[in-house]
Amino acid sequence: MELFNKSGALVSSLLVLVGSLIACQAKEDTLPPAPVVEAVAQRLSAHGGAAAERRLREWADQGSIVAKRELGMLYQSKTPRRGEAMRLFEEAARAGDAEAAFQLAEMYHRAAAGTGRGLEKAWPLYAQAAEHRHPQAASRLASLARDGSEEAARWLAATGLK
Known part of the structure; x- marks a missing residue:
């Protein structure tokens, strides 16, 4: 009986761990709140960094209005990307930003x-x-x-x- 309890506890722990991993993975697909997006954008403008820009782009592609605005603000000063900045601003403005x-x-x-x-x-x-x-x-x-x-x-x- 004691062997069953130990293996049951092990299986339970394993299931909780798998569930936690699935929850964490699913959470990556959710959009962060506006202050998080703005903090990433601020870090990007202060220090540059392709990773932060890539993250903003992912969030914008997932529909984050704030990420679209922040990318637009990043791109508006870059001549080759002004058209993209205008498109991003337009999408965010249409959504009420x-x-x-x-x-x-x-x-x-x-x-x-x-x-x-x-x-x-x-x-x-x-x-x-x-x-x-x-x-x-x-x-x-x-x-x-x-x-x-x-x-x-x-x-x-x-x-x-x-």
């Missing part, structure tokens, strides 16, 4: 400098970000609106700057 909407609007606004042709694309993105309480977006809308206009006053009020 205010910072991604603001960053995409800024890219359109900078591209339109002097021509005003990108402003029609930037304006709704600034508005989307401002409506989600993004203060820089609200300030940008106020500065883009005509001085003294009702619309400028509305966006200034949203920033609390009046």
